[in-house]
Amino acid sequence: MMINEIIKHKEKKTCYFCSQAAKEIDYKDVEILKRFLSASYKIKKRKHTGLCSFHQRKFAKAVKRARQMALLPFLP
Numbered sequence: 001m002m003i004n005e006i007i008k009h010k011e012k013k014t015c016y017f018c019s020q021a022a023k024e025i026d027y028k029d030v031e032i033l034k035r036f037l038s039a040s041y042k043i044k045k046r047k048h049t050g051l052c053s054f055h056q057r058k059f060a061k062a063v064k065r066a067r068q069m070a071l072l073p074f075l076p
């Protein structure tokens with residue numbers, strides 16, 4: 001248990017969108033967006049998503065856009 005925690009702590013999180021070399025995040029890819037949303041469709045913090053600041057901002061905008069297009073709900 002202890003050892004696992006230490007390893008987890010040392011592990012560097014790599015941004016999902018950086019690993020995909022994505023410059024833009026498509027708001028139509030709801031399945032990908034859902035990965036970084038909480039159970040009640042809230043945008044998770046960067047700590048929890050593991051995204052870089054650049055992609056976190058793009059992601060937040062994509063979610064808001066998807067909500068406007070009724071692809072994601074505003075409320076659970």
Ligand SMILES: [Zn+2]
Binds near residue numbers: 015017018019051052
């Ligand atoms: Zn990134």
